[in-house]
Amino acid sequence: MNKIKIYLLTVLTISILIMFAGCSKKEPTTLTIGVLPNLDSIPMILAKENGYLGEHIELSYFKSAVDRDTALQTGNIDGTASDLLSAIFLKDNQFDMQVTSKTQGAFAIVTTPGLQADAIKADTSIGISSNTIIEYLTDIYALSQDMGLNKVAIPKMPTRLEMLQHGKIDLAMLPEPLAHAAVLNGGTYVTTSDAIGTNPAVMIFSQASIDKKAGLISDFYRGYNQAVDYIKDTDRETYMDVVMEKAGFPPTTRDTLTLPAYEHASLPDESELERVNKWMLEKELTKQTYTFDDMATPQFIE
Template sequence: MKKNVVLITIALLLLVLAGCASEKKENTVQKQGQLQNITIGLMPDVDSIPFIIAQEKGYFKEEGITVTLKPFKSAMERDSALQSGNLDGAISDVLAEAFAKAGGFDTVITALTNGSYKLVVNKSETAASVQDLKGKNVAISKNTIIEYVTDRIATEGGLTTTDMNKTVIPQIPARLEMLQNNKISAATLPDPLATVAVKNGGRVINASEQLGINPGVMLFTTKAINEKEQEIQAMYRAYNKAVDYLAREPMDSYIDMVIEKAGFPQDVKGALILPKYKKATAPQQKDIDDVITWMQSRQLIQQKYQYTELVDTRFVR
């Protein structure tokens, strides 16, 4: 009997040891093997192009990562998906990050993006300057990067932020359509839709790059930052490869694919001028501080967030 007990005990010990070895092996595989998938939200703008290139040219695959790209037509839809846990990260802006922090939702800025935002008047509008838009309807999306840029353009042009009649049209394609149908005098649009408006007769009054401002950023949830650090690093390595590709390749070699994958209007072909994309880098502190000051002046947030509260620079140069 005692002999049987000893044999059973030894057998149980072997099973435990085997289980520990299996668990150790599994942990090693997780550390050294496949990376987890990540899901990124894109907007219909030029910020999205490096991600599309990285996907289509296989740069994500080269880095051992699977990235799902999900398109959105409005900031509200994008933010809802991010906060509901359907996205790990998204092309976004400093305002969205500050709103998330104020609402108790944990996200963090990981890098700058290279977007362009333009205030465009319709083809029938006689306005030649910002001053000429006083009292006229200008389409925006409220409390977003679009309104921020619009206010900065107004101030730069000698108007107050209330001198123009800001008309709220959240979805970007709808804003473009109303502009082109002359239902509004002007609209602030991201590229490439601003390019479409100009190609169809609209005129640019001013733009974010002319003001030297760049409030567009890449956001990730804190959960993703904590659980998918290697994946995000791999994603940015692929992103940087895409930036190199865009710098060396003529647009003709990829524009049709980008139009299809990003859902851009065909009108952008032959007219689109891309920004000079930068490899993943942290946003400037001044850009962050200027947005926070603007938000506080409008009483959109109460707390003056510091740069280090909003930005995590571990993933970029």
């Protein structure tokens, strides 16, 4: 009888252990990154396509920054390529997130066909999107040239590009590769974000995702850095077709688009945040002065 009791107790114990083991086993977690059709998406696209990100990290493609930011705030994506202005707006709206690195997006001012860059004068019209990185870069450029441009608010980028090409505005600030598409259609480069000397493009992740998925975010950055090395070591002909397809870039830009000199992930300069914050305070877009520690974490930078 005692042997039977011992046997039953052993079976019961094993059953309980198996049950708890099954309960503690979690389903694989997915990390979802939002990307727009900009140049800073290229290392992410190639990291995914080349298998550097593994099966639990996905990219979600967006056509507009508004849709991207909504997806971040509602938890449909964990992180995204964005900019410091958007990050400050999110902080102001009590959305808990962190800047985790800078990215290498590119922007440019382009003329309408037939207008030469040296013909720009005060009150020349320029198409922008208000209260965004586009207007920020435009103001920094105008200040550097001691020039008052006539800013025309055209929020939708395709509309801005179309108005530029039809002479409805003299200039437009556009992200690459749309700026390059405008040049191929007869426009002229006036300046670029690199020449202006400021670029507040960054990666941001929600704090909830940082708390719950830190391992996957670290995996994302390892894959990102691998993709940067791949771009440096590989003829662009090898990967441009997949980039054009996934990012949805204008087909005409494939062969002549200049890519940034991509670098391993690193944090933005503190001075970049200070400059953006100052501009937003002056325009009364925020009432807060944020420190670098308020906005950014070095947790994922190797």
